[in-house]
Amino acid sequence: MALPGSLIQLLPTHEEREGVDVLWQIPDEPRAVLFIAHAGNGNPGTYWDHHPHYLHSYIGLQEHKLIVRYALSRSYAVIAVKSVKDYWQDWPPEASQDAINVKLILNAWLSEHGLQDLPLTGLGAASGGNFLSVLALTVKFSAIVVMISHGVTRSFEKSDGTYPPTLFIHMPKDTFTSRKVAGEIETLRSKGIPAKSIACSEFPVYPQAFVDHAPGLSFESAAKIYLKMITEGVISSQGLVIDSLRPSKVGNLLQSLDILPATANDELNVMRMKEWEENISHLLRVAEARHAVTGRHCEEMFDWLDGKM
The missing domain is CATH 3.40.50.1820 (Alpha/Beta hydrolase fold, catalytic domain)
Incomplete structure (x- = not known):
């Protein structure tokens, strides 16, 4: 973007x-x-x-x-x-x-x-x-x-x-x-x-879109999110949004991938996870093009x- x-x-x-x-x-x-x-x-x-x-x-x-x-x-x-x-x-x-x-x-x-x-x-x-x-x-x-x-x-x-x-x-x-x-x-x-x-x-989302919307997220982690969302039926194999998850559900998905940096302290991790949840959820809603x-x-x-x- x-x-x-x-x-x-x-x-x-x-x-x-x-x-x-x-x-x-x-x-x-x-x-x-x-x-x-x-x-x-x-x-x-x-x-x-x-x-x-x-x-x-x-x-x-x-x-x-x-x-x-x-x-x-x-x-x-x-x-x-x-x-x-x-x-x-x-x-x-x-x-x-x-x-x-x-x-x-x-x-x-x-x-x-x-x-x-x-x-x-x-x-x-x-x-x-x-x-x-x-x-x-x-x-x-x-x-x-x-x-x-x-x-x-x-x-x-x-x-x-x-x-x-x-x-x-x-x-x-x-x-x-x-x-x-x-x-x-x-x-x-x-x-x-x-x-x-x-x-x-509507438009397809790809790993780079997650990088652009989640400050500090690596492309490797974004690729994991992308594949997980396809597996979970959140997006299609073409990247089109099927289910625009709420932030809490995005958080559950991210937690399952263990992608937060191990060196960050708990408070920073909590804030970063919150930022990623909100931004990725919003990206899905924009890509779905409904509201x-x-x-x-x-x-x-x-x-x-x-x-x-």
Whole structure:
């Protein structure tokens, strides 16, 4: 997996504002801002490398981090905010504590860092995509990306000429969402609002993909994982995902292979195993192409955002 800006260190600043976690990183000479609304049951820490300044439970996911790498490499300042509860409160917007929080946080943060005159863009995934589609009614975004979500229909019906251009990134195996996305695009276009979609297809996984997604994993160990997954019916002999395992089941599979380095102490092994479990499980979900945040269309996504600024 190509990593533009791979020399860029993912070292966010972590703050607590309005009672929720906020992570952000600003490149030299930023030219735009990207606000990220994480998926349900998620957190902003998955978009950056593990860092001692924020909670140990925040495990960075390679697909998520790829989005931030692209953003920083294209001189976007990035800010991600934690939802109040596990899922974002979206409709009605005036009753959403998340909307109140995000507006206060964004306004203060943009002003503090002299970014208030830059184009503001947004990316929302799943529950975060629903939230972002509603937030865009009252926050001036140059463009938004709604990922693995069809957004909130009522927000598109209520939209007018001030609503931002909207890009949907979805996975056609989720047939319900795909059908809804087509309808939402039609609604937006009927009002003269630019809208389009990018469909994410399934793809085979091979040992190198496990190396790319599990920091510190050797190719030899990745080959063992690959063969074990074929034997267990997790992937086909062609590498296509049959069963996208949850992290705990990935952990059971890894434990059976005895691939952790013998020289690492127990605490490091626990953290490494957790990181491998989460990232390999997420890779399987992305490869299955049913419902997972993906960074595989970042180039198209940021080209589109750039074009709307």
